[in-house]
Amino acid sequence: MVKTGFSMFRGLILALVLVPALATGAEARLAVAANFFATTQVLADLFRQTTEHSIVISYGSTGKLYAQIRQGAPFDVFMAADQWRPERLEALGLTEPDTRFTYAIGRLALWSPDPDAFSDPEAFLAGSFQRPLAIANPATAPYGLAAQQALTKLGLWQQLEAGLVRGESIAQTFQFVATGNARGGFIALTQLLTENRDGSVWRVPTDLHEPIIQQATLLERARDNPAALAWMTFLKSPEARAIIRSHGYDLTESL
Amino acid sequence: MTPEWSTIWLTLKLAAITTTVLLVIGTPLAWWLARSKHWLRQPVAAVVALPLVLPPTVLGFYLLLLMGPEGTVGQLTQWLGLGTLPFTFAGLVVASVLYSLPFTVQPLQNVFSTVNGRLLEVAATLRASPLDRFFTVVIPLARPGFLTAAVLTFAHTLGEFGVVLMIGGNIPGETRVLSVAIYDHVETLNYGQAHLLAGGMLAFSFLVLMTLYLINGRISERGLHS
Numbered sequence: 001m002v003k004t005g006f007s008m009f010r011g012l013i014l015a016l017v018l019v020p021a022l023a024t025g026a027e028a029r030l031a032v033a034a035n036f037f038a039t040t041q042v043l044a045d046l047f048r049q050t051t052e053h054s055i056v057i058s059y060g061s062t063g064k065l066y067a068q069i070r071q072g073a074p075f076d077v078f079m080a081a082d083q084w085r086p087e088r089l090e091a092l093g094l095t096e097p098d099t100r101f102t103y104a105i106g107r108l109a110l111w112s113p114d115p116d117a118f119s120d121p122e123a124f125l126a127g128s129f130q131r132p133l134a135i136a137n138p139a140t141a142p143y144g145l146a147a148q149q150a151l152t153k154l155g156l157w158q159q160l161e162a163g164l165v166r167g168e169s170i171a172q173t174f175q176f177v178a179t180g181n182a183r184g185g186f187i188a189l190t191q192l193l194t195e196n197r198d199g200s201v202w203r204v205p206t207d208l209h210e211p212i213i214q215q216a217t218l219l220e221r222a223r224d225n226p227a228a229l230a231w232m233t234f235l236k237s238p239e240a241r242a243i244i245r246s247h248g249y250d251l252t253e254s255l
Numbered sequence: 256m257t258p259e260w261s262t263i264w265l266t267l268k269l270a271a272i273t274t275t276v277l278l279v280i281g282t283p284l285a286w287w288l289a290r291s292k293h294w295l296r297q298p299v300a301a302v303v304a305l306p307l308v309l310p311p312t313v314l315g316f317y318l319l320l321l322m323g324p325e326g327t328v329g330q331l332t333q334w335l336g337l338g339t340l341p342f343t344f345a346g347l348v349v350a351s352v353l354y355s356l357p358f359t360v361q362p363l364q365n366v367f368s369t370v371n372g373r374l375l376e377v378a379a380t381l382r383a384s385p386l387d388r389f390f391t392v393v394i395p396l397a398r399p400g401f402l403t404a405a406v407l408t409f410a411h412t413l414g415e416f417g418v419v420l421m422i423g424g425n426i427p428g429e430t431r432v433l434s435v436a437i438y439d440h441v442e443t444l445n446y447g448q449a450h451l452l453a454g455g456m457l458a459f460s461f462l463v464l465m466t467l468y469l470i471n472g473r474i475s476e477r478g479l480h481s
């Protein structure tokens with residue numbers, strides 16, 4: 001009895017030691033900007049099918065993820081919605097050098113679920129609101145910053161600022177509009193495409209704001225993580241780029 | 256006023272209004288829960304306790320749907336000509352009242368259930384009306400309960416975060432309360448400002464609770480010696 005118990009115990013220890021060693025794949029933890037949620041889901045499915053690695057994904061506003069990484073959050077890859085924060089991490093020595101690249105260029109859209117909300121977006125914006133207009137918080141979410149820049153360029157920021165509601169991330173901003181609590185809002189074009197929503201949509205011309213250059217970078221702790229390295233390579237593959245483009249993002253031609 | 260002061264003022268105002276509203280609503284509710292034998296007593300007590308166990312996001316999510324233009328509450332407020340409640344100060348008050356409900360009702364319910372029924376019977380034989388009995392007998396006896404309820408409700412509303420983040424919309428001077436401002440400061444790595452507000456909040460909460468315990472301790476001691 002005692003002997004059996006002992007060998008079972010030994011077997012358990014052996015299994016615990018062997019199982020991770022036998023599995024060939026590694027695990028990567030991704031910190032992904034909220035706007036890239038749906039696209040990442042599709043990319044991750046393909047990645048899991050084509051490699052033996054596993055990935056764990058955390059979503060949030062770029063500002064929150066950045067703050068967490070600076071405080072030592074155990075992420076391997078940071079996929080931001082801007083260029084500035086990955087650059088800052090690089091300057092702070094928290095990333096692996098020469099791994100930063102643009103994986104997508106975001107497109108901003110003005111959206112209302114009401115198909116009759118506007119035909120002339122500028123008039124819609126300038127008009128008085130019974131219900132407010134939603135944007136992502138410009139301080140934490142790059143799409144919010146782009147929306148602020150667009151409104152400033154249209155000469156409407158001063159007038160609208162006080163009445164805007166600010167979503168914590170682009171996902172919350174979308175939710176404010178989708179539930180009808182905001183009459184319209186500046187969201188990511190990809191959200192409309194992946195959610196299959198109609199209504200009134202205005203693809204905000206890219207000359208109204210600084211380009212939303214979404215950059216990914218390998219974090220320092222993942223230098224030798226094969227899963228994280230494979231994910232970075234995968235993001236640059238033609239298959240991944242086709243998926244990213246089909247979700248409403250632009251891409252730079254050269255990598 | 257600087258944005259920080261207007262945020263602090265807004266938060267204090269929200270907590271004060273919520274506490275007042277809840278003392279008015281919560282007192283009869285707590286009395287009923289403490290003294291009634293009605294079969295609905297347990298289900299109602301469970302509903303009152305819900306905000307203690309539910310994540311604030313659940314409450315925030317349903318309030319956003321209910322109070323929105325398609326929701327039943329939203330339709331009602333629009334019909335009354337009030338517009339919709341999310342993103343307004345009034346909306347925050349409604350949410351806070353729900354969110355802080357158990358913090359008012361439970362201390363009151365506890366203290367009401369300890370009120371000696373004999374005292375009320377004696378008062379009744381002296382021809383005190385039910386309302387008179389309540390104000391001259393129950394309220395003085397229940398003073399520590401009222402103090403606890405008021406302080407906990409106030410402090411808890413000050414610290415509210417999840418619900419106000421979900422339905423507030425983070426509008427400066429209107430719905431941007433202290434907890435959301437601290438969150439923004441942390442996210443933008445503005446740790447100096449975050450410390451200022453968070454540290455102030457910590458010190459304030461500690462002082463409030465310590466004062467409460469000191470006062471309640473003194474009341475119960477006096478009760479023992481008299």
